[in-house]
Amino acid sequence: METLRVAVCDDDRVYLEQIKEEIKEYIGSMPGTVDMQVSLFTDGRRLYEAGQQQPFDLVFLDIEMPERDGFWLAEQLGISCPETRLIFVSSHESWVFDAHEYMPLWFVRKGLLKRDMGRALQKYFQVTARRKISYKIQGGFGAGEVLLRDIMYIECNGHTLTYKMSGGAEYSVYGSLKPVAEELRDYGFLRIHRNYLVNQAYISQIEKQDAVLKTGAVIPMGRDRKKGVREMMMEYGRKHGSRLCD
Structure with a gap:
């Protein structure tokens, strides 16, 4: 399992521990399993040096710190570790306007930390971290733990759910699609039909009646779901720089 590397940088050790606990609490509430390593820093330069040795996936940065502030560190990380996602943390909401220059994923106010x-962590996992999350397929012969990124779609036939994986594997279990759809809603999975739950990352085109996957598979769309699916896919396309809808 891949490890999600998270760094928190704040010169106030109380906030360091609070942020760490909020991360652990959120991860513990998720439906999947995340192997995570959280590193704490009170000095931006030390975080930068650690990131040069092995880049972090996600960094929480206090903006106001002695010597090197969060904006300086954000600029350095943007140059050397462009894949690292940044979330700024501050006691002052006025910094949010200056923060936009560094393209953070979110802005956390210390006064509304929890x-x-x-919201910040939900945004991160929606945008990038599905690749890090393991999901336990409940019950059924051959079922087990898989990465969410590898699930292309889930098909419901009666009371049987079949998980179609990117590598060609299939897992069939007894169950209902509704609770699975609710569980995976925030992780890029769309209920495009009463019998199909599809991972947005695998959709290459939305046509009049169907969703076409990158593998060439064609999944029907429910008549009452077309508008919502198109809107969500257009939003996904804007975020990921792709054109998905005719």
């Missing part, structure tokens, strides 16, 4: 941390 609420903002939940």
Whole structure:
């Protein structure tokens, strides 16, 4: 299993521990399993040096720190570790406008730490971290733990759910699609038909009646779901720089 590398940088050790606990609490509430390593820093330069040795996936940066502030560190990481996602943390909301220059994923206010941390982490996992999450397929012969990124779609036939994997494997289990759809809603899976739940990352084209996957597979869309699916896919396309809808 891949390890999600997270760094938190704040010169206040109290906030360091609070942010770490919020991360652990959020991860513990997720439906999948995430192997995670959280590193704490009170000095931006030390974080930068650690990131040069092995880049972090996600970094929480306090903006106001002695010597080197969060903006300096964000600029350095943007140059040397462009894949690292940044979330700024500050006691002052006024910094949010200056923060936009560094393209952070989110802005966390210390006064609303718990609420903002939940939203920030949800955003991160929606955008990037599905590749890090393991998902346990419940019950059934041959079922087990898989990466969410490898699930192309889930098909429901009666009371049987079949998980179609990118490598060609299939897992069939007894169950209902509704609770699975609710569980995976925030991780890029769309209920495009009453019998199909599809991973957006594998959709290459939305046609009048169907969704065409990158493998060439054609999945029917429910008549009452077309508008919502198109809107969500257009939003996905804007975020990922692709054209998906005719």
